[in-house]
Amino acid sequence: MVNHNLLGPGDYEAFQEYLQGVCGILLGRGKEYLVTSRLSGLMSTNGISSVGDLLRQVRAGRNQGLQVSIIDAMTTNETFWFRDASHFQMLSDMVFPDAVSKLGRPLRIWSSACSSGQEPYNISMTVQKYLSGNPGRLSGGVEILGTDISNQILEEAKKGIYCGLSASRGMDAEQQRRYFVAHGDCLEVRPDIRRRVSFRHQNITQNYALLGRFDVVFCRNVLIYFSAEKKADIIDRIARTLNPGGYLFLGSTESLAAHSDLFDMVRHGGGIAYRLR
Numbered sequence: 001m002v003n004h005n006l007l008g009p010g011d012y013e014a015f016q017e018y019l020q021g022v023c024g025i026l027l028g029r030g031k032e033y034l035v036t037s038r039l040s041g042l043m044s045t046n047g048i049s050s051v052g053d054l055l056r057q058v059r060a061g062r063n064q065g066l067q068v069s070i071i072d073a074m075t076t077n078e079t080f081w082f083r084d085a086s087h088f089q090m091l092s093d094m095v096f097p098d099a100v101s102k103l104g105r106p107l108r109i110w111s112s113a114c115s116s117g118q119e120p121y122n123i124s125m126t127v128q129k130y131l132s133g134n135p136g137r138l139s140g141g142v143e144i145l146g147t148d149i150s151n152q153i154l155e156e157a158k159k160g161i162y163c164g165l166s167a168s169r170g171m172d173a174e175q176q177r178r179y180f181v182a183h184g185d186c187l188e189v190r191p192d193i194r195r196r197v198s199f200r201h202q203n204i205t206q207n208y209a210l211l212g213r214f215d216v217v218f219c220r221n222v223l224i225y226f227s228a229e230k231k232a233d234i235i236d237r238i239a240r241t242l243n244p245g246g247y248l249f250l251g252s253t254e255s256l257a258a259h260s261d262l263f264d265m266v267r268h269g270g271g272i273a274y275r276l277r
């Protein structure tokens with residue numbers, strides 16, 4: 001239910017502008033309920049009575065944690081195991097065999113909006129399965145970096161422990177046995193899967209030159225939040241972070257369409273990837 005008391009005149013528009021500025025997320029018209037329902041908890045914890053006051057406090061910079069809490073509250077972290085399964089099949093069928101020639105250095109894969117970690121851990125599980133059928137391949141190793149704007153969700157990702165629905169959604173019993181250690185109702189990602197994966201904070205609307213170059217970038221189910229202009233900017237910058245011939249995976253409902261002529265579309269097994277020209 002919308003708590004209109006939290007939004008004074010002009011507060012919604014000011015919040016839209018603020019959120020787009022700090023993390024690129026574009027809130028359309030009529031999303032007042034989303035703002036009030038997501039922010040009411042953190043506002044009451046901090047004794048703040050309106051969104052206008054919240055913005056004043058965050059801009060005054062007296063409470064450093066406030067901006068992080070707002071971003072945590074406003075981002076949608078929904079994810080599940082082996083989402084868009086064809087992408088993982090494309091890694092095994094196309095990307096890994098192709099990487100055999102790149103001896104002497106690790107294959108680097110970036111999960112750029114990794115949420116609670118399912119996506120980067122799934123990439124590592126796919127590597128594990130590929131190596132069990134193709135021993136000795138990928139001899140330079142594989143490095144998988146998971147990043148997200150939400151610190152809270154990154155903490156969950158780093159723990160690698162999943163309980164209830166988050167342990168089972170998208171994962172069958174055989175995969176659970178193969179890739180996890182069970183602790184009661186919860187599953188912990190096995191050390192041999194975790195060892196390839198590291199996590200760090202990164203806002204994809206900001207400079208990521210420090211992350212280095214990648215052979216594969218997953219940027220799935222996040223571009224949907226951004227304006228067309230911001231989306232095009234992110235895709236151009238991802239292109240600059242990819243090594244020649246590198247692959248970009250987007251969510252199955254997202255497309256590169258008008259945003260870039262830097263890539264060729266590759267179709268395989270019902271999935272789509274974009275290969276840097």
Ligand SMILES: C[S@@+](CC[C@H](N)C(=O)[O-])C[C@H]1O[C@@H](n2cnc3c(N)ncnc32)[C@H](O)[C@@H]1O
Nearest residue numbers: 075077079113115148149150203204220221222
């Ligand atoms: C819907 S989840 C998608 C997770 C995963 N990629 C998948 O496809 O299942 C979107 C994720 O994007 C993150 N996100 C939103 N804005 C971001 C930004 N500007 N930079 C990095 N991550 C962002 C959110 O915190 C959230 O974890």
